[in-house]
Amino acid sequence: MLYETGVAQKTNGKYDPLRRANATGNAVTVPTTSDVLGFIHTHPNYVLETNPALGVKQKHPLIPMFSPKDLEVLLKIAKNANGTNFTLSQAYAAVVTPEGNYLLKFGNSATSVPTMNGIGDTSMKILYRSYIENSKYKAKAFMSFLRDILEITTIEIYEFETDTGTVKRKYVDKNGNIQETDC
Numbered sequence: 301m302l303y304e305t306g307v308a309q310k311t312n313g314k315y316d317p318l319r320r321a322n323a324t325g326n327a328v329t330v331p332t333t334s335d336v337l338g339f340i341h342t343h344p345n346y347v348l349e350t351n352p353a354l355g356v357k358q359k360h361p362l363i364p365m366f367s368p369k370d371l372e373v374l375l376k377i378a379k380n381a382n383g384t385n386f387t388l389s390q391a392y393a394a395v396v397t398p399e400g401n402y403l404l405k406f407g408n409s410a411t412s413v414p415t416m417n418g419i420g421d422t423s424m425k426i427l428y429r430s431y432i433e434n435s436k437y438k439a440k441a442f443m444s445f446l447r448d449i450l451e452i453t454t455i456e457i458y459e460f461e462t463d464t465g466t467v468k469r470k471y472v473d474k475n476g477n478i479q480e481t482d483c
Contacts, residue, residue: 302348304328306341311385326360327369332376334385338392338405339373345398364397365438366404368428371416371446374404374455378413388413402439403458407471410454424449443470443478458483 306328307315318341321327326347330339346359370393378391392405406413427449435441439459446452453472460467467483 302344302346304342304344304347306330306339308339309337311335311337326362330373330377332373332380334380336377336380337386337390338377338394340394340396341370343367343395343397363429363432363438364399365432365442366393366395366402368425370395371404371450375413375416378406381413400438401460401462403460405456405458407454407456414450414452414454416450439468439470440478440480443472447472447476447478 303320304318304327306318308318308330309315312335316331318328318330318339321329326349328341330336330341343362343364345364346361348357349360350356351358374391374393377393378388380386381388381391388406388410389408390405392403394403395401428445431445431449432438432441439457443457446455453476456469456471458467458469469481469483471479473479
């Protein structure tokens with residue numbers, strides 16, 4: 301697959317296909333209306349993008365983990381959690397990648413949505429890449445990025461082992477340490 305694809309789950313239980321955000325297909329548009337509970341999408345190994353200097357399509361590798369934009373969308377969806385349509389702990393984002401499948405959600409102790417100042421800035425994207433790109437343990441690196449750079453400690457990540465079917469929950473404990481438990 302050379303493009304991202306996915307669905308958004310509505311609070312009524314229905315799923316709507318996500319639209320491609322651009323012609324290259326390296327992103328999807330996720331609605332953040334009050335009736336959207338969460339979303340599931342893919343990150344392929346790479347997408348084809350046109351090199352502006354050469355005018356030819358080239359492979360652009362994607363990181364097999366949530367992007368800063370994915371996190372920004374989750375935070376926007378979570379801001380709609382008011383206990384009427386859904387609660388904060390029900391908001392989620394999921395990504396399916398060639399290296400693993402992950403679910404991101406707020407822990408049960410979360411009472412508010414963190415701010416997202418600068419999450420889409422170029423410097424933030426560079427910091428993100430430095431945390432995630434060369435790490436063997438993408439989920440733990442992502443949690444470290446949330447804790448160290450964004451100061452978000454109320455989001456948990458669930459890693460689904462495709463070979464064994466086991467699920468591991470990673471979270472930041474009350475002492476600021478990243479913990480892992482089997483589900």
